[in-house]
Amino acid sequence: MPSQDMDRRTLLKLSGLSLLGATAGCLESEDDTTPTEGNGGGGGEETTTTDDGGNGGSAYTIGMVDSLTGSLAPYGERNTRGRELALEAVNEVGIGSNDASLNIAVEDDESTNQGGVSAAQKLVNQNDVPLLIGSVGSGVSIAIHDSVTKGSGVVQISQNSTSPELTSRPELLRMSPSGAAKGTALANLVNDDGHDTVAVTWINNDYGTGLSDVFAETFESELGGTVAYNEPHDQGQSSYSGILTEMASTDASAWVFITYANEFTVMANEGFDQGYNTQFDYYGAESTIADSIVKNTPPGSMNGMKGITESAPKDQENYQNFVSAFKSNYDTTPTVWSAYAYDAVTVAALAVEAADEFTGDALSDVVRDVTRPEGEEVFNFEEAAAILRDGGSPSDINYQGVSGPVDLDENGDPPGFYQVYSVEEHEYAFGDYITS
Missing domain, CATH: 3.40.50.2300 (Response regulator)
Structure with a gap:
């Protein structure tokens, strides 16, 4: 406490x-x-x-x-x-x-x-x-x-x-x-790392739908890449091994997880058990950053993972x-x-x-x-x-x-302030800033 x-x-x-x-x-x-x-x-x-x-x-x-x-x-x-x-x-x-x-x-x-x-x-x-x-x-x-x-x-x-x-x-x-700018930034990050084919799984709600739509549109229409797998998953499941197996069956070199902490914890553990964490590069957004994820996954299960998260002017x-x-x-x-x-x-x-x-x-x-x-x-x-x-x-x-x-605009949205993150030695590290 x-x-x-x-x-x-x-x-x-x-x-x-x-x-x-x-x-x-x-x-x-x-x-x-x-x-x-x-x-x-x-x-x-x-x-x-x-x-x-x-x-x-x-x-x-x-x-x-x-x-x-x-x-x-x-x-x-x-x-x-x-x-x-x-x-x-x-x-x-x-x-x-x-x-x-x-x-x-x-x-x-x-x-x-x-x-x-x-x-x-x-x-x-x-x-x-x-x-x-x-x-x-x-x-x-x-x-x-x-x-x-x-x-x-x-x-x-x-x-x-x-x-x-x-x-x-x-x-x-x-x-x-809004996650619109974040979805674009995430697509650019994956592309800049040399990936032209990705597999995406997203939580089946408004958050997952909105962010995955922006990511896919940017990655394919603007960057010329291929989203080989783009499927939702339900919240609160005890296993996502079927989703991971389907992602592994594609020729994607990068996996994008648009999901919540509890769900990603299950996926990261199952991916570690199958050795997927060493075969594919993991990417995520802000919702795959949580102390509970690090606490409940084994060291090495997420090393090298990258993503885009909202940030503050430090x-x-x-x-x-x-x-x-x-x-x-x-x-x-x-x-x-x-x-x-x-x-x-x-x-x-x-x-x-x-x-x-x-x-x-x-x-x-x-x-x-x-x-x-x-x-x-x-x-x-x-x-x-x-x-x-x-x-x-x-x-x-x-x-x-x-x-x-804050500067709330006519749509009720503030400006975006983002940062690139990675997972190194089972800890989150933060890098470059991105503004929208």
């Missing part, structure tokens, strides 16, 4: 606060708090709460649908940590003239579309939240949008979903960039502060996915700070504006809140996230 004692000095540096008057305390998970109800998806009010937010007993409650169990749980854990850090930083400042707290009611999507819809319905219909953060899986985020938030007035911000399909739903915002000071706070509290280095969750919470808090009232419509009016490149660059919640409280408008600030520029 990671230590729950926050390094307050690091946290206050992250949130932009002076240490003057700071008191020691513990980082509390929202999973252990009682969410404030009645804040109103259609017209809620600030309410009082017994939750110890440290800001005078008043609070705003928003919702989050996250993957706490199931195939996407390794990613959900990263989001939980990013969420906790952002929430603590926001509540050190407080929201509005009465320094209200921000609460987040969290529900588990169980890594399934239906689980996500049920979780979102509970948050919207019972907790009455006007803003919902969620989810990890692209298919889950799309299902929540299509079944729950579309036309409801509730703002939805996905922290991790990358499928190009989200771009066709401009009111569905996201912190992580030379940016607020990202470095984020990393410092994360390491201090969890004794590990964060990935960019925790940074996306951090930024999702911060952007949501800025929208609450900037909006005329705590309703979905009012939050929707300002949530894009606080990220616009035309405004003054701000690097944390405190800097942005200061401008707003000094009479500035939402468009006067340009929040620069710990994950990089």
Whole structure:
């Protein structure tokens, strides 16, 4: 278990606060708090709460649908940590003239579309939240949008979903960039390594479909290569040996895995048992990076594997502060996915700070504006809140996230910032950056 004692000095540096008057305390998970109800998806009010937010007993409650169990749980854990850090930083400042707290009611999507819809319905219909953060899986985020938030007035911000399909739903915002540029970059990486024939297997959902389509189109139509095998696989299977056997029967020299951590762990183990890891070059995307994969596969099973993953501007000071706070509290280095969750919470808090009232419509009016490149660059919640409280408008600030520029466009997408990774001596190593 990671230590729950926050390094307050690091946290206050992250949130932009002076240490003057700071008191020691513990980082509390929202999973252990009682969410404030009645804040109103259609017209809620600030309410009082017994939750110890440290800001005078008043609070705003928003919702989050996250993957706490199931195939996407390794990613959900990263989001939980990013969420906790952002929430603590926001509540050190407080929201509005009465320094209200921000609460987040969290529900588990169980890594399934239906689980996500049920979780979102509970948050919207019972907790009455006007803003919902969620989810990890692209298919889950799309299902929540299509079944729950579309036309409801509730703002939805996905922290991790990358499928190009989200771009066709401009009111569905996201912190992580579209996978379209990543799919193109992955195709170019495989081609640049000298492979002209590849086998691709992809998880059978919106994430896998979207990314594999972009990869195949780029590799064949633009680069002149051949995708000799391009088939889906189902989530949560105990064996994928049939898929691997079919891939091995082609003349592909490279294998591309567009799948999740649990599924790839099974594939990597079965590939190692059959010696495929020494016969074919492995490639992947961001979802084949996870501590659980390394932990549950034998050394050498992935050596030489390469891929493209979303990344953060590691030379940016607020990202470095984020990393410092994360390491201090969890004794590990964060990935960019925790940074996306951090930024999702911060952007949501800025929208609450900037909006005329705590309703979905009012939050929707300002949530894009606080990220616009035309405004003054701000690097944390405190800097942005200061401008707003000094009479500035939402468009006067340009929040620069710990994950990089947010700059939500007309489709709700941020710009892409990627990095090449490889697996060497059973560890992930990171190389060149790619921007879109």
